[in-house]
Amino acid sequence: MSTRTAVTGMSAATALGLGTEEYWKAVLAGQNGLRELSRFDTAGHPAKLAGEITEFRGADHLPGRLLPQTDISTQIALAVADWAIEDAALDPEKVRDYDMGVVTSNALGGFEFTHREFNKLWSQGPQSVSVYESFAWFYAVNTGQISIRHKMRGPGAALVGEQAGGLDAIGHARRTIRRGTPLVLTGGVDSALDPWGWASQQAGGQVSVESDPRYAYLPFDERAAGYVPGEGGAILVLEELTAAMRRGAPRLHGEIAGYAATFDPKPGSGRPPGLKQAAELAIADAGLTPDAIDLVFADAAGLPELDRAEAGALNELFGRRKVPVAAPKAAFGRLYSGGGPVDVLTALLSIRDDVVPPVAIPEPSRHFHGLDLVVGEPRSADVDTVLIQARGRWGFNSALVIRALRA
Structure with missing residues (x-):
């Protein structure tokens, strides 16, 4: 098996x-x-x-x-x-x-x-x-x-x-x-x-x-x-x-290729949050490197401090390479336990249709903390491998990698 x-x-x-x-x-x-x-x-x-x-x-x-x-x-x-x-x-x-x-x-x-x-x-x-x-x-x-x-x-x-x-x-x-x-x-x-x-x-x-x-x-x-x-x-x-x-399953939407979870250190410890490490471990669990990621579905908390921290983690993870970032939850709300699974489903649809869904932000500012946040209109792209991130209150961090299913 x-x-x-x-x-x-x-x-x-x-x-x-x-x-x-x-x-x-x-x-x-x-x-x-x-x-x-x-x-x-x-x-x-x-x-x-x-x-x-x-x-x-x-x-x-x-x-x-x-x-x-x-x-x-x-x-x-x-x-x-x-x-x-x-x-x-x-x-x-x-x-x-x-x-x-x-x-x-x-x-x-x-x-x-x-x-x-x-x-x-x-x-x-x-x-x-x-x-x-x-x-x-x-x-x-x-x-x-x-x-x-x-x-x-x-x-x-x-x-x-x-x-x-x-x-x-x-x-x-x-x-x-x-x-x-x-x-x-x-x-x-x-x-x-x-x-x-x-x-x-x-x-x-x-x-x-x-x-x-x-x-x-x-x-x-x-x-x-x-x-x-x-x-x-x-x-x-x-x-x-x-x-x-x-x-004889008629549809193979994609593969759950990698997963990892971390927990933030005690506040005031001076150690960094665990979100970047969760992403690194999930990518490694999939047998990949960050260069393989075509798209990121962000946790996208909507709070300046948390958004800066997530953007910093992604910028460190990918270096000078600008990977498209999606956050469709801005249009339907933060769903707690439902948010990550909806992002996974959306990412599988992005793979199916080779498109990055837009963030519903009107009159977008340009202060996206250095991220290539996709706003306004869907963006056509070759999407094969996607990283999904999520953070829970009190220090939970999780990351999942999905990819197109190659037999």
């Missing part, structure tokens, strides 16, 4: 659209999915914009029995998993149940569900709390619900690393395949756009309070003043390459 890991199915849900092609069309058109939150009255909140998915209704995609026991984040995860399985032309009934695993990441838990039940507890008493509160809030619930729905009884895991967690899940899924499980569903989905979830995100001090969606999330721009939270994510079907070919 080879150790090569292929992506045979994928799908996403973001504020730019449901499903791979709807999302990709909006990205290439430079659409902006940031808008004022509609789920509650944001009066009194300094931040009012979010990457809210307004077109998703759980009842349109899932059986009624699942709705009362799941948070919106889990409903999105289940629907996107269904779409990824369909894209892979996978019939779980025809695969041995213990040969299929599920590895997902989650950073926020079932915020909306659990806060609704807490409100019942405080206002109506414990007898009014849903029995499903025992698990609907939990970080592992998406892994569990996907596993149950599709009878995937192989290895399962749930990783928590904030924005870095989605790449960690994909890296762990690749490791699971190398250990002998032929197929693993992986990725991440998050949502916390209820009143308490919204307040908790603002409390971190990194959320943009700009009221104009065009200027709210401007990574690497001199006007950057924070990020805009979003909801959604992506799910991928990963398979060991020979097993995928034996199954």
